[in-house]
Amino acid sequence: MPEELPHPSLAEIRIERVLHALADPVRLHxxxxxxxxxxxxxxxxxxLPVSKSTRTHHLRTLRExxxxxxxxxxxxxxxxxxxxxLDALYPGLLEGILNAPH
Amino acid sequence: MPEELPHPSLAEIRIERVLHALADPVRLHxxxxxxxxxxxxxxxxxxLPVSKSTRTHHLRTLRExxxxxxxxxxxxxxxxxxxxxLDALYPGLLEGILNAPH
Numbered sequence: 001m002p003e004e005l006p007h008p009s010l011a012e013i014r015i016e017r018v019l020h021a022l023a024d025p026v027r028l029h030x031x032x033x034x035x036x037x038x039x040x041x042x043x044x045x046x047x048l049p050v051s052k053s054t055r056t057h058h059l060r061t062l063r064e065x066x067x068x069x070x071x072x073x074x075x076x077x078x079x080x081x082x083x084x085x086l087d088a089l090y091p092g093l094l095e096g097i098l099n100a101p102h
Numbered sequence: 103m104p105e106e107l108p109h110p111s112l113a114e115i116r117i118e119r120v121l122h123a124l125a126d127p128v129r130l131h132x133x134x135x136x137x138x139x140x141x142x143x144x145x146x147x148x149x150l151p152v153s154k155s156t157r158t159h160h161l162r163t164l165r166e167x168x169x170x171x172x173x174x175x176x177x178x179x180x181x182x183x184x185x186x187x188l189d190a191l192y193p194g195l196l197e198g199i200l201n202a203p204h
Contacts, residue, residue: 015202016127023121090202096195100117 002072005063010085013066018086021065022097026050027058031067031081035098040071040080104174107165112187115168120188123167124199128152129160133169133183137200142173142182 022028026048033046048055059079062068067086070079086094124130128150135148150157161181164170169188172181188196 015199015204016125016130019121019125019130019199023118023125025118028118028121090198092194093198093202096192096198097117097121100192100195102117 002075002077004072005070005077007063007069008066010066010089013085013089015090017065018067018090018093021062021067024058024061026054027062027067028097028102030058030062032098032102034068034079034081035083035094037080040069040078042076042078104177104179106174107172107179109165109171110168112168112191115187115191117192119167120169120192120195123164123169126160126163128156129164129169130199130204132160132164134200134204136170136181136183137185137196139182142171142180144178144180 022031029048030046034041044052044055050058059068059070063070066082068079069082070077072078083094124133131150132148136143146154146157152160161170161172165172168184170181171184172179174180185196
């Protein structure tokens, strides 16, 4: 079974870290993909032109910033966007980013 | 007279660069200060706990990302937030960031 990973609480999330996490093209792509889904996904199911270790690094950056949650589910880990938390902390921010031309 | 500095056009502004520019605590502080002003300011008038060269570096990062404009005015340079441009490109983004707890 995968272990539980640490996540920042709402009070621990910092805007600078959220912005840094979203400022990378690969991580922004992951967030855009997650935003299209109503449920979380196994992180491997998002197609990315990067190695598995790079993917893991990016996921950790997003999780530690408070942008995504990664939860064990059986033998897998399920990643989902912390949309409600981000919308509560920074109303408008995520929508503004997701709607950006790309 | 200070020379005219290059600025990205609206079409050249990239969300990743905007987010990177805003992800730094000193630059975010500059943007928050600029957002409180109805007019641009000489960049030296924003109090910052950094050296002049660091300030110049941060201002360049903000300008090159499209977050601020820096225009010659007599012998000075006047910095202002490109609020209308950012709001047009990413509605909600700047408000969400400016309203963030800090």
